[in-house]
Amino acid sequence: MNLRQIKYFCKVVEAGSGNAAAKLLCVAPTAISTQMALLEQELGGELFDRSKRPMQLTSLGEFYYPRAKELLLQALRLQEESNRVAVGNGGWLGVGFIRSTLFSVLPSTIRHFREAHPDVHVDLIEKLSEYQVESLLQRRIDIGISRFIGEYERHPDMCYRLIFDDPLLAALPADHPLAKQASFSLQSFQHLPFILYPKDARSPYGQQLHAYLREKGIDPTIHHEAIEIHTAFALVGAGLGGTLVSRSMTYNNRQDVVFLPVDGIEISTSLVAVTRKGQQSKTLDNFIDILMAEGKIAQSSWVE
Template identity: 60%
Template sequence: MNLRQLRYFCEVVEAGSAALAAKRLFVAPTAVSMQLTQLEEHLGETLFDRSRRPMELTSLGKYFYPRAKELLSQARRLDEEARGIATGNRGWLGIGFVRSALFSILPTAIKRFRETFPDVHLDLVEVLSEYQPEQLYQGRIDLGISRFIGRFEQATDLNYKFVLEESFLAAVPIDHPLAQQSSVSAIEFASLPFILYPKDPKSPFGQQMVSVLREAGASPVVAHEAIEIHTALALVGAGLGGTLVGRSIAVNNRADVAFVPVHDIEESAAVVAITRKEEENKLVASFLETLAYPQSA
């Protein structure tokens, strides 16, 4: 199966016949028929019911047509973007980010970057911190925005730039008594069931938050595990417990969750930008400059 076969197939569907499709494609009708036959042989089933006039799509054809259209559209976009990058008219920058960055530094950074580089295609990839180095090595992303608690392992062939360090806040249901306090202790907060995130075997972040509470003398009980922070905060809003978040995440967040300082937690969370070492990339350097967050943690 190839793109020509998909294009000819879609043209036949839209034109209503192979003869009209051939005119639109500026090819001989036999060329269209040959491509359709090869495609059907590859799939092992017919795409058109040729016993009807005009011929109609079979069940397979009805399934295949919208997906073929989408694939052709993606191929055109890839061709346009690749040609633009090759000719220097456009650029491409892959950015990996943890979900919590959507609450804080990422939107502002993207807006600032766009003001300077409006024609650069930003490929945004949501990926946990622990998976970002592999994505950098593979060239899937050019810059990763990660979040860590305490010391973490740093690869010798990658650069790590600390963008933001911030204290923790307790996220509690808006109607819980703790929501009315100006601050809480770790022990007070641990009276709520703890909602751990992210739920992933490679990420120690959730268990590190539990350890932070224990170091402050609390005994948190993990009641729920969420794949990512949006789900964790939704569970808090539903009254199922509480969790910890970085201070920047509380800005313009959910109305059903209160964010309260925890006055006896000393540990903080760090947002770190990761890039490949010894690689000169003007776009990466420019995006790094936009990541400075104006609010102190």
């Protein structure tokens, strides 16, 4: 299976027949039929019901067409972006990020970077921290914005830069009696359902929070596990329990959730920029400079 076969297939579907597609593509009809036969052989089934006039897609064809069309669009975008980089009219920067940074440094960093580098294409790829090193090694991203609790393992081929320390706050339903207090006691989680996140086999984040509570003699009941932070906030807002969240996530957030400082908590999170060691790129360096500056601005806003 190759792009030519996929292109010919999509054109046959859009033109209504092999002959019409051949005219549009300026190729012989036999070229179309040959490539379609090869494609069907590789896929293991017929894409067209040739017994009907006009020719119709089979169930395999119905499945294959939208995915083939998307693949062609991706190939076209890749070619256009590569051409811009090749002729020096632009560049590419892959940024892996965790969803929680949407509440703090990421939007402003991207805005200011694009103002300074309008010709650079910024490819934003949402990935949990545990997946970012793999993407960096594969060169699918140039920088990962990760979050860790306490001490964390460092890959020998990666460089880690602290953006800021991010203390943990309690997130409670706005109508919960404890939400009216000035601060929150960890012991209160013993009687408050705990919402764990993110729900992912490779992420220890939620389990680390839960383990810390158990170390303090608190064993809260986990009523829900959320795949990501937005879902966790929605569950809290619905009155289904509480959780611990980093402070940077609490600004400009939901009105049905209250965030309280936690008395005596001894752990916090760190927002970290991860890059490949030895990587040399002025574009990346400029992005990191802006990211660090935005991190300082975000952290200074916490001081009342």
